Amino acid sequence: MDLKLFINNEWRPASSGKTFDVDNPATGEIVGTASQGSREDAVAALEAASRAFPAWSRTTGDERSRLLKKAGQIVYDKYEDLGRILTLEQGKPLRDAQREVESAAETLIYYGEEARRIGGEIAPSKSKTSRSLVIRQPIGIVAAISPWNYPVSLMAWKVGPALAAGCTVVAKPPSETPLATGLFVAACAEAGLPPGVVNVVTGPSSVVGEELVANPLSHMIAFTGSTEVGRHLMQSASKGLKKLSLELGGHTAFVVFKDASFDRAVADGAKRSFRNMGQICNAVNRIYVEKSIAERYIERFVQETKKLRIGDGLANPDIDLGPMVNAEGIERTERQIQDALAKGATLLCGGRRPDRPELAKGFFYEPTAVTNVRDDMLVMRQETFGPLVAIATFEGVDEALRLANSTDYGLVTYAYTNDISTMLRFAEGMESGTVAFNSISPDSLYAPYPAWKQSGLGVELGHFGIDEYLRVKHVLIEFKV
Ligand code: NAD
Secondary structure, eight states, X not given: OEEOEEETTEEEOOTTXXXXXXXXXXXXXXXXXXXXXXXXXXXXXXXXXXXXXXXHHTSOHHHHHHHHHHHHHHHHHTHHHHHHHHHHHHOOOHHHHHHHXXXXXXXXXXXXXXXXXXXXXXXXXXXXXXXEEEEEEEOOEEEEEOOSSSHHHHHHHHHHHHHHHTOEEEEEOOSSSOHHHHHHHHHHHTTTOOTTSEEEOOSOIXXXXXXXXXXXXXXXXXXXXXXXXXXXXXXXXXXXTOEEEXXXXXXXXXXXXXXXXXXXXXXXXXHHHHGGGGOSTTOEEEEEEEHHHHHHHHHHHHHHHHTOOBOOTTTSTTOSBOOOSSHHHHHHHHHHHHHHHHTTOEEEEOOSOOOOGGGTTSXXXXXXXXXXXXXXXXXXXXXXXXXXXXXXXXXXHHHHHHHHTOSSEESEEEEEOOOHHXXXXXXXHOOSSEEEESOSOOOOTTSOEEOEETTEESEESHHHHHHTTEEEEEEEXXXXX
């Protein structure tokens, strides 16, 4: 598979003619190439998006709705192929990859529906002879940048609402996993989008990404990725005072109160700590268990973790865990494990690469849990983005809140309890955009997914997601009486 740039509804090679290889993290084999876009290619895509914007921004909500719903159906029809490509380049089990593509299709369809609901309001009149209309208009040209862990669905969270709002888009897929994301965005155009409404430029982030963010032709940067890069983009975008939507890193707490449904809290804790090899912004990093049930919880958690099956996600579509995306992730995880053990933590399970010969060439790592942890350990502060979780104890809601709130991040918190008072006190005291009780599926198409603290600025999903791509205008009309 050889992914080219998609500009003005045409596939074209990079202006330099160069490409880069895309590897399968489960086997180390090259699965395809993508075009190595240059600054000129990024500018060409921004120009195409700028030319398309005036007409696209004036389409009716109904027109955009029809096209987005059709695009969703087209993507849905491709879920098997796109899912297979995603597994090949990212490593996640085939079933998870196909589900990701399906959810991207659902996102397009949902925002197709939201496109018809963009209204305004009539503000109170400041005089007898004036009226104040408040209208909402699309921001303009959006540079959409997604990370490699859920590259297709996170790109859909941007492309869907941006197009629904009447914006045009230049998408930059991650270089680790560019293929399925590039094909996904281009598939949207098959619904009949006019040339330039969606464009895809792959290539080095230091070249293509920087140009898309800094070039005056882009009006908004919709970014999901690390906090470090998010901060940098904020600086680059500040020259143009551009609108930013930033969904960044996390350090997620999972809190188990003593009244929780025990088996569920064990099974969900293990699943959410290690799904996608812990490479999820809302993967569990810290588990806090109420003291009276902690010993039993830890024992059962280790048993549950040991049941997780690791393997090649293409050969075994229903496997629990595929590989990590690259060696860097394994090194980061090992660094945190060594730091914790050196500072006195106890290793409960994992802490090594699996020794099965068939996994030798891939970036596999055993799900790892540590306990007897202290706040000065890296695992308690820094995002791991790998299969490592730390387990500690607490007593009472106040201490649970203090510990769960003790990092700079504020994306998602999970808590297990059946007590409504505990739920309300905990939900209101938690400094994170989402608090999920008795569930490890924290996001919903229909509700906001906001980022707090160093986890970002802005909101994706729900009708809040489309608001990000609109700006308000006050139209004041003086009339004769
Ligand atoms: P990253 O920040 O390295 O890269 C993210 C994207 O930004 C990639 O497409 C990359 O090519 C691009 N990029 C990097 N430098 C750039 C620059 N200077 N200019 C423009 N673009 C640039 O992150 P990653 O390693 O791909 O993903 C992991 C991170 O993403 C983790 O921190 C994780 O928590 C975060 N994440 C957050 C969410 C969320 O919803 N908050 C979801 C998924 C992942």
